Amino acid sequence: MSTPERIAQFEKMASADPTNEMAHFSLGNAYLQVGRHAEAAGSLERCLELNPGMSKAYQLCGQAMIGAGWADKATEVLQRGWRAAAARGDRMPQQAMAELLRSIGRDAPEAAAAPEATSAEPVPEGAFICHRTGRPGTKMGAPPFRGAVGLWVQEHISSESWKAWIAQGTKVINELRLDFSRDRDQEVYDQHMRDYLGLDPESYAKLTQAQQQQQ
Numbered sequence: 115m116s117t118p119e120r121i122a123q124f125e126k127m128a129s130a131d132p133t134n135e136m137a138h139f140s141l142g143n144a145y146l147q148v149g150r151h152a153e154a155a156g157s158l159e160r161c162l163e164l165n166p167g168m169s170k171a172y173q174l175c176g177q178a179m180i181g182a183g184w185a186d187k188a189t190e191v192l193q194r195g196w197r198a199a200a201a202r203g204d205r206m207p208q209q210a211m212a213e214l215l216r217s218i219g220r221d222a223p224e225a226a227a228a229p230e231a232t233s234a235e236p237v238p239e240g241a242f243i244c245h246r247t248g249r250p251g252t253k254m255g256a257p258p259f260r261g262a263v264g265l266w267v268q269e270h271i272s273s274e275s276w277k278a279w280i281a282q283g284t285k286v287i288n289e290l291r292l293d294f295s296r297d298r299d300q301e302v303y304d305q306h307m308r309d310y311l312g313l314d315p316e317s318y319a320k321l322t323q324a325q326q327q328q329q
Contacts, residue, residue: 151181169207206248244272
């Protein structure tokens with residue numbers, strides 16, 4: 115599916131259910147991928163209004179604002195997001211936001227937020243870290259479906275994040291009226307799943323290529 119088609123679908127989802135935080139998140143991410151920075155920032159700000167604890171949304175919102183040339187607004191969002199991520203233990207988005215701040219010559223709030231950051235629980239040695247959240251989670255005992263992507267999900271996504279996707283995926287099916295007897299509708303669902311879980315197009319292409327070579 116092309117990016118314009120995905121944007122149209124996400125716009126439809128966000129319009130149909132303005133309280134669907136993931137629709138706004140996915141729309142903002144899609145806008146960002148095609149350089150529509152101001153629109154991306156607007157969608158991601160709406161996502162954060164609905165879910166102020168979504169660390170990844172802060173990261174992408176700050177990135178969009180930098181792209182739009184709004185350095186001051188980006189600084190405020192990224193510093194606020196850094197503190198939220200530190201409190202939740204979302205280490206990967208936290209580090210990414212610090213790098214974005216440095217890219218515009220601004221300080222990451224390590225010193226000012228050190229007491230808050232240390233309040234997060236330490237990651238146990240050998241813990242399974244979810245690719246989507248950057249936090250410890252429960253590793254799935256088996257892939258949720260067959261194929262290379264299913265194996266990737268088992269190896270990178272926690273059971274908690276997968277259950278959250280199932281709930282979000284139900285919204286996708288209902289709001290877009292998907293019929294899995296049609297190949298195109300199945301691909302629409304799969305694309306939404308990959309976006310939600312953070313499986314980028316390059317990694318997905320490598321997985322599918324490796325699977326084809328094994329067949």
